[in-house]
Every structure is written in C-alpha cells, then in structure tokens.
Amino acid sequence: MQRQKPSYIAVGILATCATIAAQIPASSSFKLRPASTAGVVSMELTDPGNHTWQVERSTDLIHWFPVTTTKVPNGRYGYLFPIEPDGRSYFYRAGYDADQQNVTSTVASALGLGAAAANFSIIPLPSHLTVPIITGQNNTPVTNPTTDPGAELGRVLFYDKRLSLNQTVSCSSCHQAAHGFSDPARLSVGFEGGHTPRNSMGLTSARYYPRARFFWDERSATLEDQVLQPIQNSVEMGMTLPALNARLAAEPFYQDLFNRAFGSQQVTSERISRALAQFVRSIVSYRSKYDLGVPLNFSNFTAQEQQGRQIFNGPGGGAPSCASCHGTDNFVPNNVFNNGLENPYVDKGIGDVTGLPQDEGLFKVPSLRNIELTAPYMHDGRFATLEQVVEFYSTGVVAHPNLSGPLREGPPPGPGQPPQPVVPRRLNLSTAQKAALVAFLKTLTDRTVTTDPKFQDPFKYGQ
Structure with missing residues (x-):
C-alpha cells in the first residue's frame, strides 16, 4: 500500500x-x-x-x-x-x-530480559568473603533485602535515561560498568552539560561498607537515600520525584516490572529507591586474582605481586600500612580519613556537611576492588593513574591538622591536649617497590563483574 x-x-x-x-x-x-x-x-x-x-x-x-x-x-x-x-x-x-x-513498549519489545529474572540475590562467595568480619560490613537493611525481580527492576532503572529531565543521561552515564561502575572523566557531565563537583565513585562492592553511608562526604545515611539524590540534583539529572513517578508509570513495561518486584503496578519513589539500591548491592567482586590466590596462599602471584602485597600489608606488629585504611579482604575501612592531599583543603569533604573544623578534609574511603578500572583517582580525580597515586603516598602526603593516624608520625593529640606539629608519614618507596605495589593493586581487578550480562544495559536498541 x-x-x-x-x-x-x-x-x-x-x-x-x-x-x-x-x-x-x-x-x-x-x-x-x-x-x-x-x-x-x-x-x-x-x-x-x-x-x-x-x-x-x-x-x-x-x-x-x-x-x-x-x-x-x-x-x-x-x-x-x-x-x-x-x-x-x-x-x-x-x-x-x-x-x-x-x-507501546512491553518488556518483550523494549528489554532483553529472560523469562525469569537473573540471579542477583544469591552470590556464590568464596569462604574468605563469608567470615564474620566481612558479613559485618554488609550494609543491606533488613527492610530492603535484594531480590531477583527487585534488582532486575533496578538494573532497568539504572540504565534508563528517562530518569533525567531531558532523557539524555542515566545512572550508568556516570557509573560505567567497564570502568568499575565509575566515570573515566575527572568530573561527570550532567543532563544539560554541567559538571559534577566531585569524581564519580565506583560502585563495585558498595554493599560492603560498615558505616553504611554514601557519597564522598557521607551525606546520605543509606544507599536507599543516595540513589534518589542524583535524580533530583540540578546538575546531574534535574528531575522531581513526582514527575519521574508519572513518567515511568506511563510505560507499560514498567508497570509489569514493578508488579513483579513489589506485587502491584504502582510506581513510587520509595520503590524506585529500593530497586536501585538492590541492583547496586548486587554488584559484588569476588573473582579477582587476589580472590583466587587466598586459598592458595597466593602461590598464583608473581614475585612482583608478592612484594607489592607485603608492602601493602606492612611489616606487621601494629605498624601502619596501606591496609590500615583499606582493611580486610574487601579493602574497605570502618572509618573516614584525611589522607593529606592538601592544606588547606579546597574541598572540606565531611567538614562541609558538619561544619566542624575537625572534619575538614575527611572523606569516605571506597573499596579498592577494581581500583585498576576506576581512574581517575581521589574525590576530585586529580590523579590519572595508579602510579601517580602510589607516588603521592610515597613522597607527596602533606601535613594537615586532621591528617589521619596511619599517615602521621606519632599519635594525634588527645582530648584537651595542646596541638602538636603534624609530621606526615610517607612510604618513601624505591622505583621497584612502587611498581610492585601497583602490580598488587591490579590483582584486585575482577572483570567478570564488569562484563557479566546481568549488569549490562538491558534495553533493545535494534540491530
């Protein structure tokens, strides 16, 4: 015709x-x-x-x-x-x-999902990641356990540009799977071309952080709170939650997905929050060279990687080391730190949130898992390579009144004690030692989690 x-x-x-x-x-x-x-x-x-x-x-x-x-x-x-x-x-x-x-777009026409939701909820962790010190780091609340249909809905939301006002960016725009769910740009680009004030933090193993707080300055008490903030941010995505609820509710495939995840087609910001948090918590690294080496006493490591592991863990006996701030087999701390990047701090970090001088320059410390993939580094993305990061800790740590204990000579003054001159502790590594430490950090790379189909964009874009 x-x-x-x-x-x-x-x-x-x-x-x-x-x-x-x-x-x-x-x-x-x-x-x-x-x-x-x-x-x-x-x-x-x-x-x-x-x-x-x-x-x-x-x-x-x-x-x-x-x-x-x-x-x-x-x-x-x-x-x-x-x-x-x-x-x-x-x-x-x-x-x-x-x-x-x-x-209209249905689940079958718009999305490349299987007949049943992928397995997000049961992660076959090796034994060294099931010990109490690791399970105690899990920040999953009892009110929002990860379910397969919930995380699958979260996956679709994570990649959907409908979450931004002009439908041009998604969560995945700033948290790219190939880069450890971070952004290779120093500052991320928002829906109208503006730039975020800080580097995008990687999401690999985000479920393991015992303080359970999110953003570099820990202004979000939970992941459920954090996932909604970029959506409403005037630079990042520019939406309002009522407008988002209405936009998603108009899509038939979302009606189906919300029904699968929560038992009814109702779209609410609370359900959006729960689904996104479930998806993010399912992104767990456990198949790196390091993980494979744990039961083998790291006999799979090269001599250089073994040397780097020894440098990272330090001499023992309570002596400070890299592991002092990046502890356990998840390489994540239970505290916030000032790592001596600068004095005075241009970005006060947690100090900007609390207004307290003792919090200036304190930032959340993310897991080092997949650190090889998440360049650039630090909250402002100032270091382009791991080599530059190691060089900083070797020679560049500066004195700051709030410099954290592992990076200063002698303990900080106690309550009521007069301030003492801060002497930064630097690693002072040789060229070979610096290369060995970088080699060890690369053993924490787990590309299986960055390439797993269940963590990829689910939309059908044709041929």
Missing part, C-alpha cells in the same frame, strides 16, 4: 543521507551509513523522547512503502537494510507523526 507522509525527516540513497525536513521532536536525528557487513546499510535513529517512528523506502521519492514501525526504547534505535541486488537506488526515510504515537 502506498502512502504519502509529509512528516519524514530524512532520506538516504543507499548509504548516504540528507536531512530535508525538520518537523521532528527536539534533539532527534536520522542517519544512514554503510554497515560493517558488506551489502548492508545501517540506519540509526536518535530520539531522547522515545517516540514511535515509521521507516519507509522509495525508488523515486514519490511513492513510499513501509519497512518497519518502531518505538525508540531508550534514546536510540538501529536497523539494518540489505542493499537490493537489482541495481536500483533506494531511498529511506524515518517519519514521525504526532497522531501515530500509539505503539
């Missing part, structure tokens, strides 16, 4: 494309280009509004025939067209019609 549609945005001849009309939703685009496969043309639709489009083709730019109708699932959609071997030129166009927006 032939149709005349004036609302097309672009036409292409085989693998070329020219925009010839502009009656389209804001920020939408249509591109045709040669595909990587010979004899195929690739079409890419970009549409932050996730509208329904009709793709048509023609041989004469007058008579158009339907090819496919699709609703963009999450900002973009791709389609492959074979180049017909009949020698004729074919034109393609993607048409947007405001009166034909009745295609």
Whole structure:
C-alpha cells in the first residue's frame, strides 16, 4: 500500500543521507551509513523522547512503502537494510507523526530480559568473603533485602535515561560498568552539560561498607537515600520525584516490572529507591586474582605481586600500612580519613556537611576492588593513574591538622591536649617497590563483574 507522509525527516540513497525536513521532536536525528557487513546499510535513529517512528523506502521519492514501525526504547534505535541486488537506488526515510504515537513498549519489545529474572540475590562467595568480619560490613537493611525481580527492576532503572529531565543521561552515564561502575572523566557531565563537583565513585562492592553511608562526604545515611539524590540534583539529572513517578508509570513495561518486584503496578519513589539500591548491592567482586590466590596462599602471584602485597600489608606488629585504611579482604575501612592531599583543603569533604573544623578534609574511603578500572583517582580525580597515586603516598602526603593516624608520625593529640606539629608519614618507596605495589593493586581487578550480562544495559536498541 502506498502512502504519502509529509512528516519524514530524512532520506538516504543507499548509504548516504540528507536531512530535508525538520518537523521532528527536539534533539532527534536520522542517519544512514554503510554497515560493517558488506551489502548492508545501517540506519540509526536518535530520539531522547522515545517516540514511535515509521521507516519507509522509495525508488523515486514519490511513492513510499513501509519497512518497519518502531518505538525508540531508550534514546536510540538501529536497523539494518540489505542493499537490493537489482541495481536500483533506494531511498529511506524515518517519519514521525504526532497522531501515530500509539505503539507501546512491553518488556518483550523494549528489554532483553529472560523469562525469569537473573540471579542477583544469591552470590556464590568464596569462604574468605563469608567470615564474620566481612558479613559485618554488609550494609543491606533488613527492610530492603535484594531480590531477583527487585534488582532486575533496578538494573532497568539504572540504565534508563528517562530518569533525567531531558532523557539524555542515566545512572550508568556516570557509573560505567567497564570502568568499575565509575566515570573515566575527572568530573561527570550532567543532563544539560554541567559538571559534577566531585569524581564519580565506583560502585563495585558498595554493599560492603560498615558505616553504611554514601557519597564522598557521607551525606546520605543509606544507599536507599543516595540513589534518589542524583535524580533530583540540578546538575546531574534535574528531575522531581513526582514527575519521574508519572513518567515511568506511563510505560507499560514498567508497570509489569514493578508488579513483579513489589506485587502491584504502582510506581513510587520509595520503590524506585529500593530497586536501585538492590541492583547496586548486587554488584559484588569476588573473582579477582587476589580472590583466587587466598586459598592458595597466593602461590598464583608473581614475585612482583608478592612484594607489592607485603608492602601493602606492612611489616606487621601494629605498624601502619596501606591496609590500615583499606582493611580486610574487601579493602574497605570502618572509618573516614584525611589522607593529606592538601592544606588547606579546597574541598572540606565531611567538614562541609558538619561544619566542624575537625572534619575538614575527611572523606569516605571506597573499596579498592577494581581500583585498576576506576581512574581517575581521589574525590576530585586529580590523579590519572595508579602510579601517580602510589607516588603521592610515597613522597607527596602533606601535613594537615586532621591528617589521619596511619599517615602521621606519632599519635594525634588527645582530648584537651595542646596541638602538636603534624609530621606526615610517607612510604618513601624505591622505583621497584612502587611498581610492585601497583602490580598488587591490579590483582584486585575482577572483570567478570564488569562484563557479566546481568549488569549490562538491558534495553533493545535494534540491530
């Protein structure tokens, strides 16, 4: 059946494309280009509004025939067209019609999920990660245990750009799986191009932090509170919770997912919070070279890695070491620290929250698991490499009144005692020792968690 549609945005001849009309939703685009496969043309639709489009083709730019109708699932959609071997030129166009927006996205059409939810709740941890000192670090509240359908809903929310005002960024934009669920940029870019004031913290093994607080300055008492704050932040995502609830409730696939997770289709910010927190807590590292080495007494380590492990753990006997601030097999502390980055502190960290001078320059210390993947480093991303981090602790720690005990010579003054001059403790490592410490830190890398399909983007973007 032939149709005349004036609302097309672009036409292409085989693998070329020219925009010839502009009656389209804001920020939408249509591109045709040669595909990587010979004899195929690739079409890419970009549409932050996730509208329904009709793709048509023609041989004469007058008579158009339907090819496919699709609703963009999450900002973009791709389609492959074979180049017909009949020698004729074919034109393609993607048409947007405001009166034909009745295609709905179902779980099956929008998402690449299995018939049953993936296993998020039962993690086959090795024995060294099931001992009391580790289980005591778990910040999962009894009111929000991780369930498979709950974490699966959280996974979809985590990757969905609908959570930002203009539907251009998602949680995953600043917490990228390949980078240990952190951002390779020093400062993350928000929905309108603004930059966050601090580096994006990696999420690997975030469930293990006994203080249970989140953000560099620990301003969120729980992960459930933390996951909602970027959504409402004026730089990061710019949404209000009522507007988000309404937007998600309008999507049929979310109605289904909320029903699976919570027993009804009702979309609430409390349920969004619980689902996102469940997904984040399911991102646990336990298959690194270090983990494989624990039961082998690290016989799988190279000589250099063994040396680095010894440097990291220190000489023992209560002497300060890297492990003083990054303890246990999760490499996470039970306190906050000032690590002597600068004096005075440009960013006061927890001191900005409490207003207390003794808290200036104190920051949350994240787990070192997958630290190789989470560059750049520190709360402001000032160090681009692990080598620079190790060099800082070797030669660069500066004196600060709040410098933490493991990094200062002698104990800090007790209550009521006069202040004493702060003498920073530096590692003063040789070139070989610094390289060994970096080599050990890389044994904490667990790429299985960053590539596991259940932690990847679940949306279907076409071909």
